[in-house]
Amino acid sequence: MSEQYFEGLNFLLNEEPDKALDVFIRMVEVDNETVETHLALGSLYRRRGEVDRAIRVHENIIARQSLKPEHREHAMFALGEDYLRAGLFDRAEHLFLRLTEAPGRRTPALRNLLRIYEQQGDWPQAIQAYEKLTDLASPEHPTAIAHYYCELADAARQRGALDEARELLRKVRARQRNFPRGALIRADVALDMNDAHLAARLCRRVVDLHPQLLPLALQRFARAVRTSEARNEAAEGLRPLVRPEPAARAQLAYAAIIAGLEAEPFVAECLRDLIREDPTLSDLVPALAGDPTQLSDTTLQTLAVALGRVFRRTQRYRCLDCGFSTASHFWQCPGCRSWDTLAPVARVELAPATRAR
16 A cells, blocks of 8 residues: 555544545545545545535545546445435435436435435425335335325325325325325314214224324314314214223323323323323322322313323333434434334333424
């Protein structure tokens, strides 16, 4: 290896990255055999969070006219990852689109394009990229395309285009049978059309197939009980969810409080079970309010409302993959960008929640 290489390495080891960068870039200008070294150096800078330096290395490599095609594609892909890390999505998208024409880089380029479109909320483009990716390899998140259609359906519903939303939801069902998010949006559409019976039926099916989504299903019931016309029907819809087992009743009370239903009478019915089953509440409530078995329904109702205010300031959902905690539910984890990994925290935790930026 050349003396310049060891000089640059010495600067790097001595925490003088700017000097090291100058040396290595001069080496590229005089020695084409060091391209692999520079590609590794650029990746090292990016992993260390020094994205500006990584970009400088990779742009310098691409500028070489005599670069071999495989080295140019490698450098372009690395530069695209630099741009992606720096939040320069338009530049990253431009490079990855070019690399979808390179057989050796097509699959990883499409995966990165999916990341860009997801972060930008460009769901039509995400659908197109997903379709191309499935022709080449198994997608990282098999349910992602159903979520893309759900995003479009929910946006259509919110602007009042209910027929468009229903058509998009049909595409969701074609992609994923018994997809819970699609069923919940269908419940929203039903509520928008004043069909509380259908909304209740859809929510019960979601709870039956996906018990961890009980808080989200109960939120739809909350919309139903706000209208006097639907109040009796929605209340009857809740009754099958109030099972006799103490653990199930405790889970229902906790989910209802998370969903903002703490003022509903059935919550007070189940709250004693939640206090008894949850270690935090079983220590806290008796010290503040007395024996839970002796509390009146009025006191339990007041306690449920107070717990609702507390829960809204604490972590209520946690990603099963990366541990990201938040007070709100997301279908895609803001921390690791995985789909369908946020679940309700199993026990009451009074730590503040991490907020998504």
